[in-house]
Amino acid sequence: MSSVTPNIQIKPRKKQYQLLLMAAPFLLLVLLFSYVPLFGWSFSLFNYRPGISLLESKFVGFKYFQMFLTDKYDMYRVMKNTVIFALIGYLVSPLPMIFAIMLNEVKHAKYKKAVQTISTMPNFVSWVIVYSLMFTIFSTDGVFNDIMMNLGLISSPTNVLADKDAVYWFQTLLGQWKNLGWSSIIYLAAIAGIDQEMYEAASIDGATRFQSILHITIPSLMPTFIVLLLLSIGNFVNVGFDQYFVFKNNVTAANIEVLDLYVYRIGLMNSDYSYGVAIGIMKSFVSIALLFIANTLSKKVRGTSIV
């Protein structure tokens, strides 16, 4: 019977409204925890101070937005940090694909499985744990200095965690250490989907392994790579929070403070709520604008939207 009237079983109206009634508590949760906070944006237009209600606060219009846009020092610095992290992120974005291709070249199944299993693991521990691991290894009395000194490679202990100039590349390396294995899974899945006959045909035509990779594997992975790249455009100003938050210290603060950390410091540490909200809103608008740009690009390049 379902083939005659697919899905259009006439049900009593009462029963249909039951569905809505059952969904109501969950929709209420979404309303309370995702939509109501949007009203918090109004704080940006007032000179809100803790302890005084918003109604009694002074209306200041777009003062806080202007304040951030005309700030020569901090705004310039945190935007620079954010952009540097984002750009280095694009620079290293082919690494998961390269890692997957290399892994695919390993014909020894157990070795391949072991490398994949181990390298995916760091993705599942928190940044607090990663920080603790790195602190244990790289701090002045850590095992890194022990080993390097014993080998005579360095004469006095170093501490990369308290090195202002090392921030950008060290944090990028850490990000790769944590995420490379996990990010490569999507490429491994894509490689598994490539038609094996193409490789056989190429081999018969005398292609070397390297040529097969260059002319079959990489072109087959390009669509995946481009989708991920386009998706990441929307996140240009969201370079991550936890990582930089835990690794921030007095020495590295100036270079590691990205936009999100700055909002946290202004809003929650200094309790300058209105200013923090204003910066957060501008960030959201930039994100949404970038998402639309990425979506338009995607429609042009691939003919389908990503959102």
Added chain:
Amino acid sequence: MIHRKTPGTVAANVVIYFLLGFFALLCLYPFWYLVIFTFSDPGEALKGVSFWFRGFSFYNVEQVLRLQGIDRALLNSVLRTVLGTGITVFCCTFLGYLFSKQEMPGRRFFYRAVIITMYVSGGLIPTYLIYRSYGLTNNFLVYILPGAVSAYNMILVKTFVEQLPPALEEAAMIDGASYLRVFFQVIIPLSIPIIATIAIFSAVGQWNSWFDNHIYNTNSPPLMTLQYQLYKFLNEAQRLAALLKEGNIKDVEAAVTQQLTPKGVRVTTTLFAAVPIFLVYPFMQRYFIKGIMVGAVKG
């Protein structure tokens, strides 16, 4: 595939095997270090532990278990993981099922409304101010309620339920079963693979969370979670390192003897925080592909 074994390919193989193996070692070593340091004899460990145990002792584990508040932190982490996962799995599964019903009034509107939350959020401070006005500061519920309905997980369930053969559900409906009954007796048993995926990824997320503890419950020691406890230990150690750098040796000695956390406690707590992840890891691996579809699903 048939390929000639030229010296070039052999060399390439060696390089690939070496690079991959080296990266795997880099990933493994920090965790291995946690294990060998924790179980080495503390006295011997002072001379430096690098690749293998120096002596063997449970001293560090005993010390950490004796720390004030650590049992509470462990309990809180377990509680938030179990309750948080259970509740979000129920919410997402049930709502996903309801949204799979074409006849639901206003279905498109409400479904869209939930999806939008994946892209638009109030942001850190508005969210903090509003949650605070709900009374969610110094409150255990802040670990559980805000993430209970996850749009992404809900889509996963809805897509999964829509793929199920409709015949089973229709048969139950014709027999007069209610939506609730169909959900519990037909949909849940058939949806175990997707429920397991959601459950395992939420559980890892809950166990690893610490920032909500930091901003909402920082003044409430009874609500401290293990991850945040570890973060606090690290902050203290960080202060010590800064003192050392300034060469303020007197202060350092005072700090070490009085309140600062010795390395053993720090490393052992890290091991505690990481072990549950290692334990579920083998079970997780089969769900990786489903779990990575984040963003690949259309609203």
